[in-house]
Amino acid sequence: MSAIEVIPSARRLIKSLRDMGYDFAQAVADVVDNSVEAGATLVAIDIEFDGDDSWVRIADNGKGMKPDALREAMRFGAERAYEADDLGKFGLGLKTASLSQCECLSVASRWNRDRADIAGYSWDLAHIEKSNKWEIIPIDKDGLNASIREPLKERPGTVVLWKRLDRLLGYKHPYGEMSRKRLMQMCREVEIHLAMVFHRFIAGEAGRRKFKIMVNGNAIAPWDPFCRTEPKTMRLQPVVLKIEHEGVNGEVTLEPFILPPQHAFSSKVAADAASGPANWNQQQGFYIYRAERMIQSGGWSNLRSPDEHTKLARIAIHFSPALDDAFKINVAKMRVQLPGAIREAVREAVAPVVKLAREVYDRKPPSATPPSLPPASPPRSAAGTIPPPSSAPTGGYGTEPPRNGTVDGHVSTSVVATAPALTIDEWSTKLLEAASDTERPTVERVLQRLRSNMNG
Numbered sequence: 313m314s315a316i317e318v319i320p321s322a323r324r325l326i327k328s329l330r331d332m333g334y335d336f337a338q339a340v341a342d343v344v345d346n347s348v349e350a351g352a353t354l355v356a357i358d359i360e361f362d363g364d365d366s367w368v369r370i371a372d373n374g375k376g377m378k379p380d381a382l383r384e385a386m387r388f389g390a391e392r393a394y395e396a397d398d399l400g401k402f403g404l405g406l407k408t409a410s411l412s413q414c415e416c417l418s419v420a421s422r423w424n425r426d427r428a429d430i431a432g433y434s435w436d437l438a439h440i441e442k443s444n445k446w447e448i449i450p451i452d453k454d455g456l457n458a459s460i461r462e463p464l465k466e467r468p469g470t471v472v473l474w475k476r477l478d479r480l481l482g483y484k485h486p487y488g489e490m491s492r493k494r495l496m497q498m499c500r501e502v503e504i505h506l507a508m509v510f511h512r513f514i515a516g517e518a519g520r521r522k523f524k525i526m527v528n529g530n531a532i533a534p535w536d537p538f539c540r541t542e543p544k545t546m547r548l549q550p551v552v553l554k555i556e557h558e559g560v561n562g563e564v565t566l567e568p569f570i571l572p573p574q575h576a577f578s579s580k581v582a583a584d585a586a587s588g589p590a591n592w593n594q595q596q597g598f599y600i601y602r603a604e605r606m607i608q609s610g611g612w613s614n615l616r617s618p619d620e621h622t623k624l625a626r627i628a629i630h631f632s633p634a635l636d637d638a639f640k641i642n643v644a645k646m647r648v649q650l651p652g653a654i655r656e657a658v659r660e661a662v663a664p665v666v667k668l669a670r671e672v673y674d675r676k677p678p679s680a681t682p683p684s685l686p687p688a689s690p691p692r693s694a695a696g697t698i699p700p701p702s703s704a705p706t707g708g709y710g711t712e713p714p715r716n717g718t719v720d721g722h723v724s725t726s727v728v729a730t731a732p733a734l735t736i737d738e739w740s741t742k743l744l745e746a747a748s749d750t751e752r753p754t755v756e757r758v759l760q761r762l763r764s765n766m767n768g
């Protein structure tokens with residue numbers, strides 16, 4: 313008897329695929345993965361509030377796709393050969409991440425440097441609902457409106473456009489204040505998330521060209537969880553663990569850091585920035601990187617629980633996509649599990665780090681130092697009696713050029729240093745109080761940049 317093909321119901325399955333668990337920032341990050349992969353050096357994310365017509369656009373200057381490659385890219389389960397350190401894996405992210413946030417995903421691409429031809433296709437849930445077929449809709453010339461065409465005017469690249477943001481703006485009054493505020497809040501969350509998960513790419517540490525991410529015109533500064541430019545951060549000896557999983561041999565590298573206690577940071581602003589999106593206690597633990605892209609940001613992967621006394625311990629764990637199965641990476645690239653085979657070795661490696669973190673935490677702060685002012689010439693050695701890290705290799709780490717407190721020409725640290733009467737937090741409150749509703753998102757962005765600059 314010959315086999316019978318049973319095609320899934322497009323209408324039903326495409327709806328279920330919307331619920332893989334992405335939040336907005338994670339969805340954007342999954343699309344940005346593709347831009348990294350396409351060799352882009354710039355990705356510009358623009359979020360436009362216009363009630364029902366609000367949109368999100370993610371545009372890169374990568375190599376672009378010819379029409380047939382773009383059609384394949386639009387397929388659920390797109391096929392291609394992956395290289396050893398590719399960020400892609402499932403052939404799904406572009407579609408599942410996008411449709412988790414919107415009802416209409418358009419992708420347009422220019423592949424030729426000399427010719428401005430653009431190919432474009434859309435997945436439109438309203439069309440699928442009607443047709444119940446896995447059909448994409450070609451975007452004709454008229455459909456290539458300014459928001460799609462503009463980023464591709466000068467160069468090849470790819471534009472991903474999300475329209476009908478039902479998951480983001482499911483409000484009764486789409487033009488209302490609630491909707492607008494929500495979208496502005498999303499901008500901020502996206503900035504924070506991308507600054508974290510792509511920090512090694514933005515800082516040019518990922519073995520690729522430097523990668524710039526703009527959100528609504530502002531360049532994002534990398535957020536380094538290990539505060540490696542802080543003079544009192546301690547870098548401990550890395551540990552390399554060998555692992556064999558279902559015939560695949562690989563290595564997992566642990567790089568432990570002990571952050572300075574808050575009072576020992578070079579400034580209060582730097583200490584505040586170091587606390588991270590989820591704050592000190594939740595940001596302790598493992599930062600798991602797959603091919604340099606952060607998948608997990610903090611937490612002890614069930615080896616221990618977060619503890620105020622160990623919050624200064626942060627440990628980078630690196631693995632390569634060859635070990636994806638061992639780490640059980642999920643489609644949304646948001647979750648991994650420490651492989652059973654190395655759990656005990658990791659526990660052992662972590663024990664002295666946690667012990668040291670606790671000792672540093674328990675040490676009394678020197679009483680005379682005002683915490684919000686940077687010392688005139690910061691000491692270069694590790695704090696107190698703790699020996700400096702023994703023979704930690706310096707490759708990549710610790711070799712970053714010193715930053716001068718400015719990123720992209722914005723506010724410098726001296727603004728705060730010469731105005732000691734107010735801390736950055738006090739300034740922030742005052743500025744936000746004085747700003748009108750329309751100015752507030754801009755002020756928030758500037759403040760975030762200022763904090764990043766102070767940190768960098």
Ligand SMILES: Nc1ncnc2c1ncn2[C@@H]1O[C@H](COP(=O)(O)OP(=O)(O)OP(=O)(O)O)[C@@H](O)[C@H]1O
Nearest residue numbers: 346347350385390400401402403404405406407470
């Ligand atoms: N911005 C882009 N520039 C060039 N090619 C792209 C871009 N976005 C997607 N593609 C192509 O489309 C394919 C499908 O992308 P998609 O994100 O759906 O899956 P993937 O990246 O292969 O795997 P994963 O599901 O793990 O993300 C990619 O493999 C890539 O070939």
Ligand SMILES: [Mg+2]
Nearest residue numbers: 346400405406
């Ligand atoms: Mg992808």
